[in-house]
Amino acid sequence: MNLPQxxxxxxxxxxxGKSGSGVFFIENLMAHEKRTPEDFPEQACTFGIHPWFLNNNNYDQLLNCVMAVTGFSNLFAIGESGFDKFRGPATELQRRSFEEQIAISEEIKKPVVIHCVRAWDELFAVHKKLHPKMKWLIHGFRGNTELAMQLLSKGMYLSFWFDFVIRPESAKLLESLPKDRIFLETDGSDLDIKVIYEKVASDLDISIDELKSIILINFNNFFNL
Ligand SMILES: [Zn+2]
Structure with a gap:
């Protein structure tokens, strides 16, 4: 298994994601797709039920897909999973699916990548109810500092929405956060991860090499490596 250097x-x-020189990426596979970690043995993957693609008819089948891949060593985390108030089925079904996936994450001792849109109360409620020991990463984050701090206070990590993090106005949020909980992502956009690193390094007033070392340490902590 390849690990970031x-x-x-x-x-x-x-x-x-496309392999480029000097880029290590984690490919997110969704249970409704016909792709599993088994198809990409050398590729670091996450696998989970995305709330957009969940419904009452496919719930059991998708959950079985998640349980079927838990043994693969290139499965780095469960997810993306979570809540979306704008798209997907009723919140109750999203909660059931999310809680089941949290239980799997706890059982296999791998962290979770979370998709959460306008459902922070629901997310905090599950966190409070299940007391997870595994780490959670909120991906695509674009909220304010207060929300970010609330998530960090629960031990969570944040990866920022690519389209938010490259805008000048995200600098204030970035500066205000502890650097040991952050990640960067392209989330399937055409944006080059290097462009995101450049912008964030400049916001944080550090070199790109420093930012790379910070995120590598965060990576090793998050995945317990
Ligand atoms: Zn995604």
Whole structure:
């Protein structure tokens, strides 16, 4: 299994990531797709039920797909999974699916990548109810500092929405956060992860090499390596 090396750009969450020189990415596979970690033995993957693609008819089948891949060593985390108030089935079904996946994450001792849109109360409620020992990463984050701090206070990590993090106005949020909980991602966009690193390094007033080392340490902590 390949792991990120010092000097690599780490793209923590991609869909259809392309290997480029010096880039390490984690490919996110969704249970409704016909792709599993078994198809990409050398590729670091996450696997989970995305709330958008969940419904009452496919719930059991998708959950079985998640349980079927838990043994693969290139499965780095469960997810993306979570809540979306704008798209997907009723919150109750999203909660059931999310809680089941949290239980799997706890059982196999692998962390979780979370998709959460306008459902922070629901997310915090599950966290409070299940007391997870595994780490959680909120991907595509674009909230304010207060929300970020609330998530961090629960031990969570944040990876920022690519389209938010490259805008000048995200600098204030980035500066205000502890650097030991952050990740960067392209999430299947055409944006180059290197462009995101450049922008964030400049916001944080550090070099790209420093940012790379920070995110590599975060990677090793998050995945318990
Ligand atoms: Zn995604």
């Amino acid at each position: 010092p000097g690599d750009y780490i793209d923590i969450h991609t869909h259809g």
